[in-house]
Amino acid sequence: MKKSTQKTSKGKQLFRIVLLVGTVISIWFVPWIIVKAWIVPLPDTVQEQVDQTLTYGFDGVIVYVDQAGKPPAFYTAGYHNREQQLPAKPDALFKIASISKLYTAVSITKLVGDKQLSLDETLADYFPELVGRIENAETITLKMMVQHRSGIPNFTDNPAYWEDEQTNSKTALDFALDLPASFEPDEGYEYSNTNYLLLREIIKKVTGHSHEQFIKERILIPLELHNTFFSLNEVNLDDVMSGYYVGYDEDFKGNEYGMIATAEDVAIFLRALNDGSVFDAGEQEIYPYEYNHGGLVPGHQSMAEYHKDIDAVVIQFMNTTDFEGYQYNLLEITHNRVVKILRKATNQSL
Template identity: 65%
Template sequence: MTKKQTKRILRIVFIIASITSLAFVPWILVKAWILPLPDTVQEQVNETIGHGLDGMIVYVDQSGKPPELFAAGWHNRENEIPADPKALFKIGSISKLYVAVATAKLVKDHRLSLDKTLADYLPELEGRIANADKITLRLMVQHRSGIPNFTDTPGYWEDISRDNRETLELVLNKPADFDPDKKYSYSNTNYLLIGEILDKTLGYSHHQYIKKEILIPLELNNTYSLLSEVDLDDVMSGYYEGYDDDIKYNDFINPAGSMLATAEDAGIFLRALNDGSVFNEGEQEIYSSIYVYEHTGLLPGYSSIAKYHKDIDAVVIQFVNTGGGYSWNLSEIVYNRIVKILKRQKSS
């Protein structure tokens, strides 16, 4: 067999393999990915609702342009209330960015030390959390502690209204996932514990500290720490594939992801995080050494993406109020398409 024939056979095998692999990819995702890119963000948002998502909000803050909001679908599908771009949304783990900023501020103020251990801060947990005497605050912020993730507990999502202590009980006396600082593994338990450390250090709720040090200075008047602080009518309804009821009433209260915000408020915060204006002198250097500048959030019925794109100097926030099935995969595809639209507009 000649070299040319070999190359031809390999090319055919590759094509067959590619076609075969597509058979195992949900066609709704293939369709969302291969459709021609619309001219505008609003057209993309409208198109996405046609893929089966209930509702969607997008906020874009691009340098040189006024910030823009886009929405489509339902705020509440039972009552056929259209999606409101100014609605409150459960931002899930994006909350961790605010907690990490608060931590950096308290470290700069010498009220916390990144090198002190979990046992130093919460001695009652020594012997109940493996390696508590070796896990530093730094490792918890960075998800390098090895502490098991409470949301991985079987049946956890059947009752998310547990308070912090009840939630913590789910992982006490369990073996570590790995030795401290040996690898990275995302664990919501880290931020539950950081919240407890902040509360103990402050002598009051870290939610109040976040409001005083972050929300008020940035004039984030539509950002809240807990569902109990808001009018539920202002909150975008949440839906889960295979479950008909609105699940916005589920109250996720621990510091790993309890916050609510409008897309605009989330965008203003993310811009301030990335340009450094949320920090006082010396705080950003600390933050940069411990945590990231973007995040996603997932709760039943809610998914969110918050990122800054340096190449086009744009903050893009995306909220989707559908969970389960392939909704998260679809959300990521759509987010990337929105960014492509913005890049194309920037270059034209």
């Protein structure tokens, strides 16, 4: 019995050593700047956190907080334009990238509510010419596409697309054609920009107008979002926050990447999505997608979240990105720290 106890004790000790070594190894391969962002003491205020965020290699940061019972608050640090040494502007326009998927998902929902399409219809129902070009087109439903459960390959994962993405974006679908499916429809999950490219084309086919026009008429105008746009051609480029990529001196803000908005406009939309006021009667029950989202394109990354426990919308824009994705990890960490500060302040006031 004693030997068995000793053996068990040694086994536990060995397990602890293995666990410790594994932890040390995992930490060793995590960039120390990310570890620092995790463990540094939490500041008392959001502005202190935004200032601290700037020390992680970002050129500019904008945080917008809309918390119930309090006036909206803007926090900024760093540069709107690094070359001109212009300080970050709270009302700057920013490329919101994949946050735009929320607007597309709401649009699909509204069309379902209008009985103009069904989430159970298939890709082949709208684009029979894609049968044989996109695997399983006959069984991939619109709902699967909205939820990234279609198995359609992501065109931005194709290295050839990035050889000249500004030109290739005009024929982006070509980079996903004739590739094997990532999985059988509804049998997995894989984030795919191809899904939303096709959904936007379906909106156009159903309405006879561009998806931009539909979003403007059914979302932007009703919510009075006057600072949300679909192209750099619609805005003064000086109003757009510059975008930088680690290792390059180039300002990426002149590259076209879709929707552009102020943090305040994104916050108004996100609250309307989460409280249901963006929907007409019966639509919210249909809505099949996320209620929060992030965005990432070269030079611009963003996060838009609603936190029910403190009834707060938090929008964060950061104008520096990198190849490894460490900067996006830092966006997630610093965004969570802003929420912790808000949560702590809310609990203390109760």
